[in-house]
Amino acid sequence: MKTKSVLELADVKAIAAAAEAEALKNSWAVTIAIVDDGGHLLWLQRLDGAPAISSHIAPAKAHTAALGRRESKVYEDVINQGRTSFLSAPTVAGMLEGGVPVMKDGQCIGAVGVSGVKSSEDAQIARAGIAAIGL
Numbered sequence: 001m002k003t004k005s006v007l008e009l010a011d012v013k014a015i016a017a018a019a020e021a022e023a024l025k026n027s028w029a030v031t032i033a034i035v036d037d038g039g040h041l042l043w044l045q046r047l048d049g050a051p052a053i054s055s056h057i058a059p060a061k062a063h064t065a066a067l068g069r070r071e072s073k074v075y076e077d078v079i080n081q082g083r084t085s086f087l088s089a090p091t092v093a094g095m096l097e098g099g100v101p102v103m104k105d106g107q108c109i110g111a112v113g114v115s116g117v118k119s120s121e122d123a124q125i126a127r128a129g130i131a132a133i134g135l
Contacts, residue, residue: 007036007102007110011133012043015102015112019129023047023114030116030125031058037108039063047116054115060094061122062113065101067092069108072099073123098122102130 007015012034019032029049034042039062046055064072075095078086086095097119102110112129114122 005104014132015129018132022125022128028117031055033058033062033113035062035066036110039066050116057115058113061099062111064094065099065111073097100126
């Protein structure tokens with residue numbers, strides 16, 4: 001049997017604080033979602049001025065990144081390259097850049113999803129959050 005790390009509340013708070021700091025530093029109004037390895041929501045934070053729909057998109061991006069064990073941009077690229085049938089994948093809604101898995105020792109232990117600005121900027125915020133816990 002293998003042992004696997006998990007995100008603890010302190011990790012989630014550190015990720016959220018660093019992601020918020022990155023967003024505020026750039027004056028970006030976003031929603032930040034953090035999920036566990038099963039895509040279950042652990043944290044949702046909508047910054048002042050973030051679009052209402054971003055509170056639905058950010059968790060979907062995080063969910064997709066956690067279950068897929070890869071950045072949600074991979075799925076966006078697959079679709080943009082013509083494989084539109086992938087849009088029918090069951091229970092996968094966040095197929096846009098901005099969902100980043102949290103990986104430790106080769107295992108996905110969660111993900112961060114961000115929505116509200118350009119997708120590449122959303123991903124930048126998510127990566128800044130993950131970097132706060134040394135991953």
